[in-house]
Amino acid sequence: MALDNPRRSATTMKTTQLRSFARSTAVQALGLVLLVLSLGACQPSDARSEDRPGGAQSGARLDGAARNSRQLSMLIDGVEWRFETEVFGAFHPIGYNQALLISGTHGRKDADEKTFNINLYGVPGPGTYRVRSGNVEGNVAQIGNFSRDEYLAGNVMPFDLTVVVEQAQSDPTRIRASFSGFIDTNTERRLKIDRGVFDYAE
Numbered sequence: 521m522a523l524d525n526p527r528r529s530a531t532t533m534k535t536t537q538l539r540s541f542a543r544s545t546a547v548q549a550l551g552l553v554l555l556v557l558s559l560g561a562c563q564p565s566d567a568r569s570e571d572r573p574g575g576a577q578s579g580a581r582l583d584g585a586a587r588n589s590r591q592l593s594m595l596i597d598g599v600e601w602r603f604e605t606e607v608f609g610a611f612h613p614i615g616y617n618q619a620l621l622i623s624g625t626h627g628r629k630d631a632d633e634k635t636f637n638i639n640l641y642g643v644p645g646p647g648t649y650r651v652r653s654g655n656v657e658g659n660v661a662q663i664g665n666f667s668r669d670e671y672l673a674g675n676v677m678p679f680d681l682t683v684v685v686e687q688a689q690s691d692p693t694r695i696r697a698s699f700s701g702f703i704d705t706n707t708e709r710r711l712k713i714d715r716g717v718f719d720y721a722e
Contacts, residue, residue: 592624592636594699594716601626603636609695609720611688617641617657620688620695622718635664638683638699638718645688651701652680661703663711670705678704681713692722 590607593600603624610621623637640649641657651659661681662674673679681701688695699716 589719589721591717591719592622595714596711598712598714603634605629605633607720609693609718611643611690611693611695618643620685620697622695622697622720632665632668634666635662637662638681640683640685643685643688646685649683649685650680651683651699653678661701663703663705666705666711670707670709673705673711674703677706678702681716693720694722695720 590604592603592607595601603626605625605627607624608621609623610619612618613621618641620640620643621637622639623635626634626636638651638659638661640651640659643649649659651661660675661679662672664673665671666673679702681699681703683697683699686696686698688697695718697718699718700714702713703711705711
């Protein structure tokens with residue numbers, strides 16, 4: 521009976537573990553979004569932003585015409601990508617340490633749907649923030665399902681982004697930010713991120 525190649529077996533095991541991890545992190549990210557949305561829905565409509573934990577704000581409020589904008593785009597290795605199928609943002613949601621959340625999806629709602637998110641913690645307001653691997657704050661940047669072979673980029677793989685938050689407020693949520701840097705995939709390929717733009721208003 522032929523014996524399995526130990527190196528191939530180890531590689532197969534690692535790939536299986538990473539795929540399982542990628543699926544679990546995608547579920548956790550969706551759960552976080554749903555939790556934030558449900559918490560927001562529970563807030564009294566007449567509560568002022570400065571009276572509740574999620575009410576920190578910076579920048580002018582928006583007129584009705586400027587609300588409900590949704591944009592999440594970037595250049596990945598020089599190619600424009602728009603993660604605008606579902607775009608979500610939150611600033612200082614209840615239960616998180618001064619969090620600023622950026623997320624969006626690209627493509628059909630199936631197994632190949634691509635996801636992107638940046639989670640920043642300890643963000644009091646506008647400013648320039650570094651999001652990189654191994655940070656103690658728990659900040660993370662990741663792309664899920666970038667391709668069939670590159671199903672996870674960032675998260676446990678190396679990443680390093682500079683995020684410039686130009687505007688951040690809640691009640692209603694208004695976030696405007698730009699970002700650039702790199703995110704590595706599970707195949708160890710480095711994705712260069714340029715001209716990242718997030719513009720979100722409710």
